[in-house]
Amino acid sequence: MIGEARIVKLDNLTLLVIMVGTILAMSIFLPERFLTVTNFQSMSSQFPEYGLFAMAIMLTMITGGIDLSVVSVANLSGVAGALVLASHVKAQAMGISPGTIIFLAILAALVVSLICGWFNGLLITAVGVPAIIATLGTNGLFMGIAIILTEGHGIRGFPEEFLFIGSGTILGIPMPLIIFIGVALLVSLMLKKSAQGFKMYMLGSSPLVTRFSGISNNRVIVKTYLMSGLLAGIAAIIIISRVNSMRPGYGYAYLLLAVLLAILGGTNPEGGRGGVLGLCMAIVILQVLQSGLNILSFSPFLKKFIWGLILILFMVVNYYQTNGWPMRNLVRGGVKTGAS
Numbered sequence: 387m388i389g390e391a392r393i394v395k396l397d398n399l400t401l402l403v404i405m406v407g408t409i410l411a412m413s414i415f416l417p418e419r420f421l422t423v424t425n426f427q428s429m430s431s432q433f434p435e436y437g438l439f440a441m442a443i444m445l446t447m448i449t450g451g452i453d454l455s456v457v458s459v460a461n462l463s464g465v466a467g468a469l470v471l472a473s474h475v476k477a478q479a480m481g482i483s484p485g486t487i488i489f490l491a492i493l494a495a496l497v498v499s500l501i502c503g504w505f506n507g508l509l510i511t512a513v514g515v516p517a518i519i520a521t522l523g524t525n526g527l528f529m530g531i532a533i534i535l536t537e538g539h540g541i542r543g544f545p546e547e548f549l550f551i552g553s554g555t556i557l558g559i560p561m562p563l564i565i566f567i568g569v570a571l572l573v574s575l576m577l578k579k580s581a582q583g584f585k586m587y588m589l590g591s592s593p594l595v596t597r598f599s600g601i602s603n604n605r606v607i608v609k610t611y612l613m614s615g616l617l618a619g620i621a622a623i624i625i626i627s628r629v630n631s632m633r634p635g636y637g638y639a640y641l642l643l644a645v646l647l648a649i650l651g652g653t654n655p656e657g658g659r660g661g662v663l664g665l666c667m668a669i670v671i672l673q674v675l676q677s678g679l680n681i682l683s684f685s686p687f688l689k690k691f692i693w694g695l696i697l698i699l700f701m702v703v704n705y706y707q708t709n710g711w712p713m714r715n716l717v718r719g720g721v722k723t724g725a726s
Contacts, residue, residue, distance in 0.1 A: 394661060397664055401664055405671050433672075438569065439621055440651070440665060441617055445617075451517030452517050460621050499618050504615070511604035549628075552628030582606065586606060588658075648660070
């Protein structure tokens with residue numbers, strides 16, 4: 387059997403080849419519209435949102451679970467932050483600075499996202515609901531709360547300074563990309579260097595062995611879903627800053643993309659394998675493909691079909707990579723039968 391470390395290296399090498407090939411193909415066939423500074427800035431400002439969702443799902447998949455509520459968590463935490471931001475006119479009349487309002491709004495969004503993540507973890511550990519069912523249920527619950535709070539209406543009127551988070555640039559680099567890179571580096575360090583990261587991989591590989599090693603499986607799961615919620619909260623801040631408004635339902639189409647990216651990036655849906663490097667290469671591949679499809683004026687429905695098809699293909703490949711390919715098993719079975 388191929389070791390996990392070797393599988394990860396092979397996955398990353400394959401992704402690197404696909405990424406380079408995709409970029410070259412787009413550069414050759416669509417040079418005038420793809421190879422432009424404007425297009426690259428547009429791509430780098432778009433993917434951090436669903437990239438953070440994909441990173442959240444990747445973390446939960448490493449432990450053998452999944453978080454299908456990340457977009458709803460982002461919507462609810464975005465509403466919490468937007469409600470604070472929308473009061474900035476009254477707050478400034480009371481002598482509160484815009485910087486303080488922005489800080490309180492970001493804090494409110496992140497606190498709500500952590501509460502949502504904690505609730506997911508509690509459902510899975512204390513109540514014993516399977517992760518896919520628990521987060522599917524909270525997906526509707528959190529979205530419903532967001533709609534109740536807003537009564538289905540949009541929230542607008544944010545301070546100008548807040549819009550820099552989603553639309554500003556530093557040395558020509560979009561601010562959302564800078565935030566994504568910073569978060570990706572922290573998550574990568576956590577997975578590779580911290581005890582929590584080691585426990586997450588161990589839990590995903592074998593919950594029974596982890597338990598007998600003296601590790602609290604429930605504590606690891608709750609911490610993982612707290613991080614997943616926090617990443618969704620950061621994505622919410624970028625989204626509402628970029629569009630300068632908040633309405634429940636933003637980013638709804640990102641869930642399929644996020645799951646696709648996590649699996650395309652080498653994360654094993656059964657747990658125990660996954661990493662930030664593979665995820666980032668998968669994001670580049672998908673964003674380049676999406677940019678090419680937009681240039682070629684593909685319809686959104688056709689793009690959804692393509693993403694779903696790619697997801698199914700990679701799920702099939704992942705299954706046979708883990709359990710053995712049919713022809714290989716057939717040959718082995720034939721050899722054993724002949725030898726006996």
